[in-house]
Amino acid sequence: MSAGNEVAGAVSISDEFENLHEIVVKAHQVLPKEKWDSLIGGAETETTLKRNRLAIDSIAFKPRVLRNVSTVDLSVEYFGRKLRLPVFLAPTGPLNLFGDGGGATVAKAAQAFDIGHMLSSGCTPLEAVAEAASSALRMAQLYVRGDDGFVHEYVGRALACGCAAICLTVDSAVLARRDRDIANRYRTAGLAKRPDQSHQAALDWRTVKLIKDSYNIPLALKGIATAEDARIAVDHGVDWIYVSNHGGRQLDHGRGTIDALPEIIDAIAGRARVMVDGGFCRGSDIIKALAIGADLVGLGRMQCYALAAGGEAAIIRMLELLEDEMLRSMALLGVPTIGELGRSYLHPAAPVAIPSALSAFPLIDLSRISSRLS
Numbered sequence: 001m002s003a004g005n006e007v008a009g010a011v012s013i014s015d016e017f018e019n020l021h022e023i024v025v026k027a028h029q030v031l032p033k034e035k036w037d038s039l040i041g042g043a044e045t046e047t048t049l050k051r052n053r054l055a056i057d058s059i060a061f062k063p064r065v066l067r068n069v070s071t072v073d074l075s076v077e078y079f080g081r082k083l084r085l086p087v088f089l090a091p092t093g094p095l096n097l098f099g100d101g102g103g104a105t106v107a108k109a110a111q112a113f114d115i116g117h118m119l120s121s122g123c124t125p126l127e128a129v130a131e132a133a134s135s136a137l138r139m140a141q142l143y144v145r146g147d148d149g150f151v152h153e154y155v156g157r158a159l160a161c162g163c164a165a166i167c168l169t170v171d172s173a174v175l176a177r178r179d180r181d182i183a184n185r186y187r188t189a190g191l192a193k194r195p196d197q198s199h200q201a202a203l204d205w206r207t208v209k210l211i212k213d214s215y216n217i218p219l220a221l222k223g224i225a226t227a228e229d230a231r232i233a234v235d236h237g238v239d240w241i242y243v244s245n246h247g248g249r250q251l252d253h254g255r256g257t258i259d260a261l262p263e264i265i266d267a268i269a270g271r272a273r274v275m276v277d278g279g280f281c282r283g284s285d286i287i288k289a290l291a292i293g294a295d296l297v298g299l300g301r302m303q304c305y306a307l308a309a310g311g312e313a314a315i316i317r318m319l320e321l322l323e324d325e326m327l328r329s330m331a332l333l334g335v336p337t338i339g340e341l342g343r344s345y346l347h348p349a350a351p352v353a354i355p356s357a358l359s360a361f362p363l364i365d366l367s368r369i370s371s372r373l374s
Contacts, residue, residue: 013313020282020302020321021363026309027098028369034186035097039304040357041180042248048256049248052279053355055256059288060349067334072327076338078273078295079137079164079218084114085323086290086338089315090244090277090298091141091167091222093120099307104132106303109315111136116296118167121145121154122195130161141167141222144199148210155215164218166211167242171223173201176250205236212237220275223250225260227267234271241268243276247300258289262343265293281360283325287333291341301357 017023028036042049076086089110096102103117103124110117111133118139119129126140140158144151155166174197181187211219220240221233230241243261245254257278265274276289277298286297299322306318335341353359358366 013310013317014320017309017314017317017321019363020318020325021361023309023314023318023321024305024358024361025364026314027305031098031308034181034184035308037180037184038178038186039098039301041178042252042357043176043178043250044252046248047252048245048250048254049279049357050355051254051256051259052245052248053256053353053357053359054351055259056279056285056288057351057353057355057359058349059258060347061284061288061329061333062345062347063332064334064345067336069331069334069336071336072330073337074323074326074330076295079116081137082114083116083137085319085326086295087286087297087299087319087322088116088118088137088139088275089303090300091118091120091123091169092300092304093123095120095123095304095307098304099311101132101311103129105312106307106315107133107136107138109312109319112312112316113319115319116164118165118298126157126161126163130163134162138163139165139167139220141169143169143172143195144203144207145196146199148207150199151207151210152214155211155217159215159217165220165240166215166217167220167222167240168203168208168211169200169222170203171225171244171246171250173197173203176246176252178249205232208233208236208238222275224264225254225257227263230264230267230272234268238272240273240275242298243274243278243294244298245278247278258292261289261292261294279357279360283322283327284329285360286322286326287329287341288346290338291345292343 074085076083089106103119107117107129116137118141120141121143140163142154218239220242221238222242222244224230224241243257243264245257257276273295275296276294277300280297289297306315333345
């Protein structure tokens, strides 16, 4: 029995959502304009957001044939446990804007599907998520909103809640101008004013050293985009390099994350594990990142679409569909296990679609969605 069938209503969810397009369309139908705009939008010209998709679409597969792929195994082992897929639900906050329960609902879906979940510190409290999904692989992301005492307090809470890792976000010294939100007079955090960024702006390698020296817990840095910073990170003992550009929502005119991924993996030379997010929407997208050398791939907008479309059951259904796409991609590539993937299965290619947050879903009538956004 699949994980999706273990949740009340999952059978009808499976009938309603037979492909990923239908989940995205349902999210568009139920979300108010300002929330939908915020979800699919990026910073300023949205160039970085588009380059995330452009970079993924600029990689073609080189399949091998006459390989025994009667059984394909997508499982991996990290943080001392076996995971059903090499993916995790990336830190996105506040998730309660997109569905009841917010981070707790998303963590419960991750628990049911045996994958990881990383909770944004701008989302549901750690304690509520731990209570809702006590056996999930839970990781805690941190925005620094105070002094060293603030950092110690948050890491201490994460440890008390059984989190498997701490993730420090390092690409958000200031908050970018997100023109869709500005045009809608919308505050994504649901606040009258933006949070105090002074401590995040002052963040430097000293805080990385503080966490590594003070706690025996794996540390990830989210927002690494260059080989140079990746080398400094591993010199500080960072355990996971998290390659990310905030889904194109911070620095405009950046590179797509999968463009930056090879140089970062080569630079750290196995001294740390690698996470990546940024535009990954389909099973084939995930396989490309794994073939380059990523260990785990984060899903940001996809979890929000699914949360809006139908809560926990729809998130599980989204993961089932991604799993099916990944299995088929692996079999057609001639690769039976994740460990056998490599860059020899990839080749540069010209993209065939105009990149956008939704360009991975060609069955969606973008003109109808765009008309609502105007």
